[in-house]
Amino acid sequence: METILEIKNVSKAYQSANHELTVLDNINFSINKGDTVAITGPSGSGKTTLLGLCAGLDRATSGSVTLNNIALDNLNEDQRAAVRNQYVGFIFQNFQLLPTLTALENVMVPLELRGAKNIKATAMTLLDKVGLADRSHHYPVQLSGGEQQRVSLARAFSNQPALLFADEPTGNLDAETSEKVIKLLFDLNKDAGTTLVIVTHDLELAARTNRIIKIKGGIIIADESPKYV
């Protein structure tokens, strides 16, 4: 199987007042194309920091991150932005839709950034897939939480990412809506053949992936398949 993400000896420390705070310590793992992976752990364990490093949102203090055979460590911020636009999709806990853009425009943004063609049609197709074609001209504030996260899903898949990062995708949703969103996420992921990395402390959600990486105190304490898979 081809590796799409490789994390080697990654550590991340922050300078806080007079002492150094190590958030991640010597993390190693790799993810293959098409995998669905959950990173779990308690609050403050470093999972969001790890997601940030994997997605090229931040730089590691030491170690290397290779995404789709591109070493992110040597790239500047703008080059990493280009990598994100080409290969990465995001789903955020608080949806992070741009409040001044309509649902349709939010989905169009990643495509516009890469200068794609037939942008509007592609975005409409995706909105249709998430069941929001009729809400395409609504602003985020006019949508419910679940609807916003579905727009967010459509946006995440719009640029056909090789790797999709989801940070607590159901963290702000009720159980019923969460279930619908998760189903949609996995269905879309299956259709697109995307590699999915989910950061969550929802064990039920983690159990739906085919691999769970558990971290605690900045180190990996387990890297296993869910028991019932």
Next chain:
Amino acid sequence: MSKSAFNQPISVAWLFKMAWRDSRKNRSRLFLFISSIVLGIAALVAVYSFKDNLQRDIDSQAKELAGADLIVESRRPLEKARQKMLAQLGDDRAEERIFASMLYFIKGEGSRLVQIKALQGKYPFYGKIETSPAAAATQFQSGRNALVDQTLMLQFNAKVGDSVKVGALNFKIAGILNKAPGQTGIQATIAPTVFIPLIYLEKTGLTQIGSRITYRFYYQYLNDSELEKTLKKIEAPFEKEGLDIETVASKKESTGRSFRDMSRFLALAGFIALLLGCIGVGSAIHVYIQEKLSTIATLRCLGLKARAAFLIYLIQISCIGLIGAVLGAALGTAIQFLLPVVLKDFLPIEISMQISWLAVAQGVALGLLISILFALPSLLAVRKISPLNAIRASFESATAKRDPLKWLVYVLMILFVFGFTYLQMKSMAQSIAFTIAILIAFLLLMAFSKGLMFLAKKFLPLSWSYLWRQGFANLYRPNNQTLMLTVSIGLSTAFICTLFFVQAILINRVTLSSSANQPNTILFDIQNTQKDDLNKLTKSYKLPLMNQVPVITMRIEQINGKTLAKDTSNANAFRGEIRATYQDSLTAAEKITDGEWIGKVESDTAPIYISLEQGYAKRLKVKLKDKIVFNVQGTLITTAVGSFREVNWGRMQTNFRVVFPTGVLEDAPQFHVLMTRIPSKEVSAKYQGAVVRKFPNVSVIDLDLVLELIDELLSKIGFVIRFMAGFSMATGWIVLLSAVLTSKNQRIKESILLRTLGASGKQVLIINAIEYFFLGVLAAGAGLILSISGSWLLAKYSFDATFTPPLVPILVLFSIVVGLVVITGVLSTRNILNQPPLKILRNEG
């Protein structure tokens, strides 16, 4: 991934589209931020347009302004040969004598010092003397008639047909003088004019030796080349004789120059309004960008490059800045039509206002430049916003990282202020001083604000009630508006108060001079033969003889053996007449600063040591012991500089630049000056009437009237200043409104949370009111302290006067500013409290 993929350029069209989309819910707010500069731009465009129109009108009306093609002026009688030569110049000619004299209204028995213009000929050749009735302007020369200025006619309730006395002659008022060529309303107020025919001048008896008469000769040339030829011929010899020449071109130049100075002042006043607006724009954009943190971080996660993010907001600010600038230019173009009304008393010509497209273009360019420049420090921070902010709230602030480009922008801002000031003032030193003053004021207010925030944080009294503590603590808590409001409101308060204080200093300075036991009436042109009789008359009215000095008119002939012909570098020293006196001791207003005071010449052969006022000596470029030869009406007197004096010109008494010792000038032709104090207006009117009737050549200056005139003049200047300061005041208020609305957005969630926790709307309102009250007190207090300090420095070092801060106006100004801040703050947050919290939260989301 190929290298080219990393550098894939982003489409400019998309950047514009994104800037448009992103601005959707913020346009009204963005416009409010930018509206801070609208008034500043409007003020500048109005001034620039007015300047352009004025210059154009001066150019087109220059002939009417001068009234003749050539004007020759002399301050002393001309020799016969020169008179003969002057009588042959031009195709048509007119002659005028101008001097100050008393005018006595026979019917009303009132008198006043006026400017007499004894005219002969058809002057003005261009334009006209405006009179009521109109025909009087040309007909008054046909008999013993006078044209009397309209302000005098009103003051003495006189009518056409009444009689006035000038010197020894009575004249019939043939018409009311409404306007003479080139005369401004202010000139007419200060020195009202009375025209009489020149042929009667001699008979008035006002042309004795020593009288200060200006001789003017007006010429019309039908052929320009003739005029050129004449000018070539007369320029050098006339210059040598101290005769002034004025042509239409030189009149155009001199009028334009004086109005350029006025335009510069007005433009600087407008610029201060603009600077205040810039501070408002800068601060508001800073908050705006902070609020955009999440949007920018999300876009960065989606692959937007830092430069592109920066460009999106640069486009937004530029477009809004452009709209603000265009609106400002349009408003300025409308306001320019008010300026001729505001400045009507200072204008010598009719202004025909038109739209100046150059001024509009300058305003728009300036508005665009300034909105970008002052938004740049916040915009540059956009480049530094990390995408991590999208997954981790409050990861870092937009401005946390140090950016050398920001310092470059700060330097550019200072250079901009300096460059703009230099373009107005054309003086390097003044521009540097102005820039430094603005910078110091800015830094002081910043330091003051930070210091107070520190103190508030450190010494917040825990014993206060929760509402007071919360309101007070808002001053230093995150997202506070303390710095911005202190600087913007403080600067506008400082600017407006300083204008007010300086005006008060100037008025006080004059008023002080006339108070208590100081003389309030000056009589001059008293001949030797009239001295004793006038003293008797004065005493008969029980008036004191407070100061009586002889005045001798003279000119400098040589300085250290050099005449004007040999020392052209010091030409001004030889020009003009000097009015000197002689005395045996120093007066209370004089102090020797160098050399030795010698009050008496012991013998005819002893050297004559004179004393010079120190500033005048500097202008003459002379040192102690230098030799100066004076021409005292034909007699040459050699003197040596014996001492330099410091003279208190502010003291109400006769002061002289040149003082001779006694024993030299006693027999020279001279007149005397007498000063007295008259207790009431009634006595003054009676006394002046008696003086004019008995000694028609003696002029009386009523200092109370002079004070009234100065007060009137200062009020008129003050009105112009207040008009321009109004732009700053309005801008200050817009900045305040913008700041308050910005902070409202930041405080809204907190207010709602407080309400959710059980706080009543009234309690939240009180917390906000307390915060804005403290902010108002801080900002107005800082501005006032700055203004009082600045005014004190100006009074001490510029006006040589004392400055006592006027308590009542200070308290009134302070209360107005604080009241405005509180009312604006409370009113803008009130509407939030009337709505359900959930609705607001959803709207904010």
